[in-house]
Amino acid sequence: MAEYNRVSECVGLITLRNPPVNALSAAVRQGIVDTVERALSDPNVKSVVICGQNGIFCGGADIKEFGSKMTGPPLIPMIHAIESANKPVVAAIEGSALGGGLELALGCHYRIAHSKARLGLPEVSLGLLPAAGGSQRLPRLIGVPAALNLITTGRHVTAAEALQLGIVDQVTDHNTVDAAVKFALSVAGRSLDPRRISTHPCPQQPDLDALFEEVMQKVRQSARGAIAPIACVQAVRAAATLPYAQGMERERELMATLFTSGQARALQYCFFAERAVGRWRMPSGARWDTSKPRPVHKAAVIGLGTMGRGITVALAQTGLSVIAVETQEKQLMEAKQAISGMLERGAKRRGVAPALDRVIYSQNIQAVADVDLVIEAVFEDIALKTKVFQQLSAVCKPGTLLCTNTSALDVDQLASETPNPELVVGMHFFAPAHVMKLLEVVYGPRSSPQAVATAMQLGKKMGKASVAVGNCRGFVGNRMLKPYIEEAFFLLEEGATPELVDQALEEFGFSMGVFRMSDLSGLDVGWRVRKGDGLVEPGTASGRSARIRQGRRYSPLGDLLCEEGRFGQKTGRGWYQYDKPGSRVARSDPWLHSFLGAYRAQHGLVARRIDHQEVLERCLYALINEGFHILDDGIAAGPEDIDVIYVSGYGWPRHRGGPMFYANMVGLAKVLERLEHYQQLHPEVPHLQPSSLLRRLVASGSPPIHKWGEVIKKLHSQL
Numbered sequence: 146m147a148e149y150n151r152v153s154e155c156v157g158l159i160t161l162r163n164p165p166v167n168a169l170s171a172a173v174r175q176g177i178v179d180t181v182e183r184a185l186s187d188p189n190v191k192s193v194v195i196c197g198q199n200g201i202f203c204g205g206a207d208i209k210e211f212g213s214k215m216t217g218p219p220l221i222p223m224i225h226a227i228e229s230a231n232k233p234v235v236a237a238i239e240g241s242a243l244g245g246g247l248e249l250a251l252g253c254h255y256r257i258a259h260s261k262a263r264l265g266l267p268e269v270s271l272g273l274l275p276a277a278g279g280s281q282r283l284p285r286l287i288g289v290p291a292a293l294n295l296i297t298t299g300r301h302v303t304a305a306e307a308l309q310l311g312i313v314d315q316v317t318d319h320n321t322v323d324a325a326v327k328f329a330l331s332v333a334g335r336s337l338d339p340r341r342i343s344t345h346p347c348p349q350q351p352d353l354d355a356l357f358e359e360v361m362q363k364v365r366q367s368a369r370g371a372i373a374p375i376a377c378v379q380a381v382r383a384a385a386t387l388p389y390a391q392g393m394e395r396e397r398e399l400m401a402t403l404f405t406s407g408q409a410r411a412l413q414y415c416f417f418a419e420r421a422v423g424r425w426r427m428p429s430g431a432r433w434d435t436s437k438p439r440p441v442h443k444a445a446v447i448g449l450g451t452m453g454r455g456i457t458v459a460l461a462q463t464g465l466s467v468i469a470v471e472t473q474e475k476q477l478m479e480a481k482q483a484i485s486g487m488l489e490r491g492a493k494r495r496g497v498a499p500a501l502d503r504v505i506y507s508q509n510i511q512a513v514a515d516v517d518l519v520i521e522a523v524f525e526d527i528a529l530k531t532k533v534f535q536q537l538s539a540v541c542k543p544g545t546l547l548c549t550n551t552s553a554l555d556v557d558q559l560a561s562e563t564p565n566p567e568l569v570v571g572m573h574f575f576a577p578a579h580v581m582k583l584l585e586v587v588y589g590p591r592s593s594p595q596a597v598a599t600a601m602q603l604g605k606k607m608g609k610a611s612v613a614v615g616n617c618r619g620f621v622g623n624r625m626l627k628p629y630i631e632e633a634f635f636l637l638e639e640g641a642t643p644e645l646v647d648q649a650l651e652e653f654g655f656s657m658g659v660f661r662m663s664d665l666s667g668l669d670v671g672w673r674v675r676k677g678d679g680l681v682e683p684g685t686a687s688g689r690s691a692r693i694r695q696g697r698r699y700s701p702l703g704d705l706l707c708e709e710g711r712f713g714q715k716t717g718r719g720w721y722q723y724d725k726p727g728s729r730v731a732r733s734d735p736w737l738h739s740f741l742g743a744y745r746a747q748h749g750l751v752a753r754r755i756d757h758q759e760v761l762e763r764c765l766y767a768l769i770n771e772g773f774h775i776l777d778d779g780i781a782a783g784p785e786d787i788d789v790i791y792v793s794g795y796g797w798p799r800h801r802g803g804p805m806f807y808a809n810m811v812g813l814a815k816v817l818e819r820l821e822h823y824q825q826l827h828p829e830v831p832h833l834q835p836s837s838l839l840r841r842l843v844a845s846g847s848p849p850i851h852k853w854g855e856v857i858k859k860l861h862s863q864l
């Protein structure tokens with residue numbers, strides 16, 4: 146809907162009305178066509194202003210309409226009618242002007258933005274490209290290199306940068322609509338030809354071919370199989386080399402290839418999934434909109450190792466004051482230096498003052514007596530964490546929330562060590578904690594909805610993709626990672642190499658394959674956990690029995706490498722070799738290949754040819770199968786929770802939507818059939834046994850992902 150008013154006697158004011166972001170739905174587009182026509186035909190009107198209600202200009206095309214048949218007036222002629230108008234049209238930009246919203250503004254003759262506004266063409270993050278003239282008008286307005294950067298990255302720019310780039314004509318700190326109306330009055334009657342962007346030639350660029358070659362190479366590399374960024378480069382190239390009309394034709398062709406693509410569906414699913422996980426629910430029925438978070442004005446972090454330092458920075462960057470506690474003096478001094486450095490670098494990137502004084506350092510746990518929330522991040526040892534929780538229960542004021550950053554220990558066991566288990570939740574960060582988007586908020590059976598609400602709200606405040614999950618071994622992310630890693634080990638036993646497995650996973654779109662990732666995070670981390678589980682046995686027994694532990698197939702390959710001191714990047718040797726300890730460039734290691742050969746011979750294993758398809762099916766379907774177990778156990782509220790966890794924390798390629806969305810795309814029946822196939826070949830591998838939920842979904846005709854909730858019953862999926 147668009148509302149029309151005449152203001153200041155001769156300015157037609159058009160207000161977009163479609164909360165919450167004034168998306169360009171069919172009704173809004175019709176409203177714009179009608180109100181623009183009215184303003185242009187009203188003889189008393191000398192100029193026009195377009196603005197959005199509720200302090201936001203326009204969030205772009207209505208993504209919710211993409212799944213259905215398009216109705217209402219199309220965007221391109223609507224915007225063209227504005228650009229070719231014979232009265233100046235000024236866009237008053239507050240909040241956001243994104244995608245079709247910015248394209249609408251680019252059709253206007255002038256753009257006035259509020260200093261807090263954000264502008265951009267983020268279509269690429271939805272698997273699309275700016276298809277309402279944005280890929281043709283923006284290069285003409287700001288030049289090819291700047292337009293290429295904005296369109297291929299989809300990044301939002303500040304009003305200040307938009308002014309510097311030439312996207313907007315004026316920035317105001319005051320009421321933007323008033324400023325736009327005043328501006329519109331001042332330009333009434335002026336010639337508009339110079340303001341019709343589509344009529345401008347694209348600014349000449351020396352050595353255009355070299356520029357596009359270089360950009361295309363970079364984009365292909367970072368895209369990791371995503372098709373939209375490549376189409377974006379091709380669309381801008383059309384703007385630089387073709388007349389406007391032909392360029393628009395090229396834009397339309399390229400958009401047609403993207404609009405119905407699986408990748409676009411996956412990326413739009415991620416967009417809505419990231420918003421859906423914020424509307425969390427617990428099996429008890431408690432939910433986001435009925436649970437009031439406690440205010441958190443002061444927080445504390447206990448233990449300033451790598452994770453504790455990152456968590457302290459993430460908290461301080463929200464504006465909170467933070468008490469950072471480390472009992473070891475040397476560790477405390479080192480942490481202080483590291484944290485200050487991270488805060489300064491973060492502040493520089495964001496162009497703000499580093500708030501070093503927000504963090505108070507102490508060796509004494511008494512210092513946290515008056516905080517509202519504590520995050521414990523000491524060494525991953527249950528006895529040590531228990532002691533810390535007992536100390537905190539004694540020191541903290543009543544009602545203080547006690548959160549643990551454990552990645553594998555039982556949150557409810559820690560809760561049972563305190564007089565108020567309802568105040569205990571897990572806040573599972575990912576390294577580096579001030580950078581990684583994902584936060585698993587882990588609730589135990591006694592965690593109060595208020596504790597979950599507070600942790601989720603704090604996660605949002607830190608800019609995290611916060612997902613509420615139930616307490617179980619490995620929570621969601623690590624629990625699914627286990628079968629994925631085990632399958633990779635088994636593939637090595639059967640003839641694969643780390644290079645082959647990683648190549649298959651990286652071609653699929655992962656930023657790092659399982660073995661390169663293992664070298665980065667350190668092989669000793671998993672070794673310690675397997676030792677804790679009693680799975681590691683000394684010596685070099687051989688034969689099948691040596692590879693059955695606790696009644697199931699087990700590969701000691703990782704343990705054997707650790708016994709050789711091969712912990713990965715940190716020791717310069719792991720599944721790959723590195724120039725020196727700490728360096729990051731992985732190179733194939735002949736030692737590792739002969740070690741694998743010797744290992745197979747010792748265990749009577751005959752290497753066979755393994756292709757990428759088998760690597761993907763075994764590693765990904767094992768992970769997905771565990772996802773179905775997790776849904777069936779009610780540990781995750783819906784498939785979107787699992788997918789947001791994997792996309793924002795485990796490097797699952799966003800243009801593949803996430804493990805559960807991917808399973809839906811591949812076809813649940815296919816996933817089931819392949820799991821049954823591998824389970825028959827490997828009966829001693831329980832995680833290949835298809836989950837009963839997967840069987841139930843297939844038996845009920847493999848409903849679309851947003852309908853899985855009906856089959857899962859006790860779950861509370863929202864999509």
Ligand SMILES: C[C@H](O)[C@H](C)C(=O)SCCNC(=O)CCNC(=O)[C@H](O)C(C)(C)COP(=O)([O-])OP(=O)([O-])OC[C@H]1O[C@@H](n2cnc3c(N)ncnc32)[C@H](O)[C@@H]1OP(=O)([O-])[O-]
Nearest residue numbers: 166168204205206207208209243244245267275276277420
């Ligand atoms: C032709 C043209 O070339 C092409 C083809 C296009 O134009 S493609 C479209 C391009 N546009 C975009 O990529 C911008 C997408 N939106 C955003 O980046 C953000 O929303 C925001 C604008 C910066 C506001 O952030 P926020 O944090 O204040 O609120 P929110 O929680 O994110 O959003 C609040 C609510 O609004 C919903 N929403 C937001 N943008 C929407 C959109 N474009 N269409 C439909 N719904 C939208 C969102 O799902 C949520 O709903 P619910 O969860 O409450 O039910």
